[in-house]
Amino acid sequence: MNGFNGKLKLVLLAAAASVAAFAAEPLTIEEAVRIAKANAYEVLAAQADSRRARAVVSEAKGSLLPTVTVDGQYTRFAAESTVVINSKEPPIVIRPIDQKSVALNLSQRVDIFGVAGLAISGARALFLASEAIVASAVNDAALRAKSGFLDVLRAEELVGVADERIANVQEELRVARLKNQEGAAAKFDVIRFEAELATAEQERLQAANTLDLAKAAFNEVLARDISTPVELVKPGPVPAVARPLADLTELALQQRPDIVAAARRLDYQNRYRRARQKDGLPALNLSGGITYNPDAGGLGGMQSDASATAVLSFPLFDGGTRRARVSQARADEDRARILLAQQSRAVEKEVKQAYLNVESARQQIETAEKGLELARETLRIARIRYEAGVGTPLELSDANVVLVRARTALVDSTYGYRDAIANLQRAVGIEEIFV
Known part of the structure; x- marks a missing residue:
């Protein structure tokens, strides 16, 4: 019996190890999007609503059968x-x-006058609207997966920025101690760099905590345990958006799932109103x-x-019930038409805003790259001046701070551009916005 228990424990440990290895397998952004689309709670709920709408169509068809x-x-x-x-x-x-x-x-x-036929086609319109809502939920899940994926990578790079700052300050501290031993620098310089090192280590701890939280949020987006290990594959370069704004706006108005859903709901209200008019x-x-x-x-x-x-x-007299129902149906149809127009204008604005954000983010990358180049050169000169005895610790510290800010700005602008691309894809409703 003890031998059997030992073998069972080995099997369980091996299974746990294989699961952990699978969970820690590096994910690409495409794989993350696929998992989010399959597991997102909003998608699953929308799919359940769609199945119910399909059953309503079958129920409506049954009214024509004996x-x-x-x-x-x-x-x-x-x-x-x-x-x-x-x-x-x-x-x-x-x-x-x-x-x-x-x-x-x-x-x-x-069905002499086609009332049942209108009920069937109306139910089918609601089913198509529910399918569009599923597609909209899938688009939202894809955006959240991309954003969560990029947040983790951004946090990892910011940890790298913090590590670089620690390495730089440690080097400045080493030089200051050496100069102090030689009598070329005051003890104050050493104390200053020691304090700066403690600050850099604290900021590194905060960056690591931010990374852990980003991984937990990413796991939540994928609907898996938040403690699941996260290893990501850095995506390749993002191509520029080649399509003009007018083309992207037209695509959004034609294919955006929430626009399609609003149009289907208007179709349903139109058929429902016509059916109520035939009640008499x-x-x-x-x-x-x-x-x-x-x-x-x-x-x-x-x-x-x-x-x-x-x-x-x-029917001879119903106390005005039919007329009241027709009035209600006509009001609902007018409201659906207004909501479709409102949704269309909102989509146009969203696409334009997302498109401009992409252009702005792309320019910010160019600015951040130039700023980083300047910051590195400034730090190099400040080190030479300090080691030569003509620079001050304050000048060197300021150069380090400027470098950290420049690196952070480049990281933020790089992933900000990718975020802007993801938001534009969601705004248009399709992934293929580059050609």
Whole structure:
């Protein structure tokens, strides 16, 4: 038994190790987006709503099909009913003590004026709207996955910036101590760089905490345990957006899922209003049935019987209910039309804002690269001046701070550009915005 338990523990440990290795496998941004699309709670909820909408379409189609029922009935009375016509003959049973019957009934609604057809097409419009909402949820999940992915990479690079600052300050401290031992620098210089090193180490700790939080948020976006190890593959360079703003705006108005959903809801409201306008028209219902009574007896008793009925109903007066329903449906249709126009204008604005943000972010990268080049040269000169005894610790410290700011600005602008691209893709509703 102990041997079996030992083997079981080894198997469990091996399985846990394989799971951990799989969880720590480096992710590309495309893989992260795929996982988010499959696991995002909003997507799963939207898919459930879509399945329900599909079932509503099936329910609406069922209204055009016949309804068939089978009824079985058994009745036992306290006594049979008889009647005596001739005293010389046995009494005639007019109701047996037991009665059994089976009935097959069929009813069919005839859609004379297409009301049921409007109900079916309206339900289908709502289903297509729900499918568009699923696509919108998928787009939102993709954006969150990209943003979370880029936030982790940004945080990792900022940890690298903090490490570089620590290395720079450690070098300045080493030089200051050496100069102090040689009598070429005051003890104050050493104390100043020691304080600056402590500050740099504290900032490095804060950067590491920010990285841990970014990884937890990224795991949450992927709908997995927030403590799952995160290893990411840095994406390649992002191509420039080649399509003009007018083309991207037109694409968004044609393909953006929330625009499609709003248009489908307007289509539904239009069909619903037309159906309500036909509520006052005549309605035709057909029905038929076959009844089998094995215990038929008595006067006029029949073992089987069949019947057919056609009912044509003409609504005469409903107290104004139909007119009120038509007014409500027309108001709902007008509201859906207004919301579609409002959504279209909002999408146009969103695409334009995202497009301008991409252009601005691209220019910020160029500015940050020049700023970093200047900051590195400034630090190099400040070091030479300090080592030569003509510079001050304050000048060197300021140069280090400027370098940190320049590196941070380049990291922020680089990932800000990628964020802007992701937001533009979401605003347009498609990934292919580069050609």
